[in-house]
Amino acid sequence: MxxxxxxxxxxxxxxxxxxxxxxxxxxxxxxxxxxxxxxxxxxxxxxxxxxxxxxxxxxxxxxxxxxxxxxxxxxxxxxxxxxxxxxxxxxxxxxxxxxxxxxxxxxxxxxxxxxxxxxxxxxxxxxxRKSEPIPEVNNEPVKVVVADNVHDFVFKSGKNVLIEFYAPWCGHCKKLAPILDEAATTLQSDEEVVIAKMDATANDVPSEFDVQGYPTLYFVTPSGKVTSYDSGRTADDIVDFIKKSKETAGAATTTTTQAPPACLCIPLRLCTQLHRGRWVFFS
The missing domain is CATH 3.40.30.10 (Glutaredoxin)
Known part of the structure; x- marks a missing residue:
């Protein structure tokens, strides 16, 4: 050039x-x-x-x-x-x-x-704010969140939430999807835990999360503690992490520093230049 x-x-x-x-x-x-x-x-x-x-x-x-x-x-x-x-x-x-x-x-x-x-x-x-419509039906094991309800769903629900930010075209995200479904099904009886996902290409990502690649996962507790998830990618790994990290009802509110972003699968250079501030919209 x-x-x-x-x-x-x-x-x-x-x-x-x-x-x-x-x-x-x-x-x-x-x-x-x-x-x-x-x-x-x-x-x-x-x-x-x-x-x-x-x-x-x-x-x-x-x-x-x-x-x-x-x-x-x-x-x-x-x-x-x-x-x-x-x-x-x-x-x-x-x-x-x-x-x-x-x-x-x-x-x-x-x-x-x-x-x-x-x-x-x-x-x-x-x-x-860019957002998909809030789902009228949301009864799958992994819950769908969008920009218009993510704060209510993640930060105000009083639950421990593992949230995945994904791209529909991302092969690693597709591979992770059934694993998250399995983990969510395993934890379905635990009313204090939710596993959720957001299409980060169709919704504005909240400023509390730094999404630099796909998939990126964060764990948010009822007290507002935000932690990037960088553990294993099997259903058992995810379930074990949640069980060890979750807060019980009535936990004291704490002030935390957001952890660094966790892009588990896709290096930034391979993900999309849109998330590098380069915004390449043309070929």
Whole structure:
């Protein structure tokens, strides 16, 4: 890849299938600065009016610590999957700030862009959270949790919870699934214990957990102690760990330091570059 000097990066980076733009995209997504991203269909609709309004907004806020991108739906499918967006929400504008909070406005009009950005800088916007729907039926041995109920399920349930963060395409996660089912079935009679799983590609992972690869497992006690699970990967190993580590009802609340992340199976370089801050959404 050719060297790109920061001064040569356009004020608004274009996300399309033109390979000439890819070096600028890499610079954009590698930056730790807040990012504003406008996604729409370049081929239909009032693209020119959006491009003009967005460029004007980027110029107006040039003194703010924020970078701007305009993306074509067709070229941005990886970004849509990563952020949990849908094509029928476009035109949409999304901001991801330095704390990984996201702010979203769907069906945005070109003349609303500047006002919405001002609300962001004034701290008036509510963060957007990517989450699958909360399951209506959740009666399998390993319980399904999503971003919208993970805190209630894991931290407020009063139970000892072993939670797996997985990716549907991960072969090691698929191998672990029946093992977790077996462990959960073994512990089904223990009302103080739950084994759960979350699709970390379809839900925002809570800040209490550092997920750098798949599968990653954590054990959370009723008092709020968070421990990365790095023991064996047989059902017996998991059951033994839970029995030795669990707290009984009424245990005193303790303050703990989160343990380092445990990626049991997939080295970070093999997992996905999305979780390395590199955000490679194009080939």
């Amino acid at each position: 050719k060297f790109i000097d920061a001064s040569t990066i356009p004020r608004v980076v274009t996300f399309d299938k033109n390979p000439d733009n890819h070096p600028y995209l890499m610079k954009f997504f590698q930056s730790s600065a807040p990012k504003a991203m406008l996604f729409l269909n370049f081929s239909t609709g009032p693209f020119d009016s959006f491009k003009s309004a967005y460029s004007a907004a980027a110029e107006e806020f040039k003194d703010k610590e924020i970078k701007f991108l305009i993306g074509d739906i067709e070229a941005s499918q990886g970004a849509f999957q990563y952020f949990g967006l849908k094509e029928d929400q476009t035109p949409l504008i999304l901001i991801q700030d330095g704390d990984s909070k996201k702010f979203l406005k769907v069906h945005v009009e070109a003349d609303q862009i500047v006002a919405w950005l001002k609300e962001y800088f004034d701290g008036k916007l509510t963060p957007f």
